[in-house]
């Protein structure tokens with residue numbers, strides 16, 4: 001079940017590196033290693049989503065299969081990259097809930113204030129151009145008491161690992177869709193005005209992963 005909208009304000013791309021990254025990401029996401037690590041985390045956060053859901057940076061649509069029509073009425077999924085959207089459209093068509101796809105960046109959400117019950121974000125804020133502005137936009141469109149459900153790889157706590165992340169970040173930005181390995185996304189979530197209700201560290205030396213639930 002899907003619809004697709006290219007908004008006039010959409011961030012258009014078309015760069016070869018983005019197309020290359022989308023194809024690489026699609027191939028990687030079919031691997032058993034990625035699925036065995038990420039699928040339980042995708043299920044864990046999406047099981048907490050309710051009502052009308054905003055999914056940010058949907059990528060190639062790997063989360064869509066996890067939405068349960070018993071809990072979720074509709075998903076509005078945004079994704080700025082047209083190469084990713086091509087894969088996402090196919091997965092949206094297979095979803096068990098209606099999924100509307102819109103080409104837009106999180107920094108400029110084409111939705112009214114207080115429209116959503118939940119927002120789902122998996123592996124996105126490492127790549128966003130302006131994470132603070134993006135999270136303020138997510139807060140704007142969530143209803144009071146609405147939840148932000150997130151899985152992100154983040155800045156390492158240890159000084160050595162964090163320094164190595166900072167050294168490698170110029171390369172990951174170039175080859176992995178603007179991915180910053182050294183971002184303290186949890187701090188940015190708090191600074192945007194969310195209350196963090198639950199957090200879980202998944203460990204990882206150079207690429208630690210955090211699972212968060214925050215409320216507006």
Ligand SMILES: C[S@@+](CC[C@H](N)C(=O)[O-])C[C@H]1O[C@@H](n2cnc3c(N)ncnc32)[C@H](O)[C@@H]1O
Nearest residue numbers: 057058059081084105106122123124127128129
């Ligand atoms: C590593 S992929 C993750 C895709 C998907 N969420 C998943 O869990 O597989 C990161 C995604 O964030 C998207 N992204 C990057 N900058 C963004 C922005 N400013 N607003 C929304 N999404 C963005 C990218 O286009 C890409 O699809």
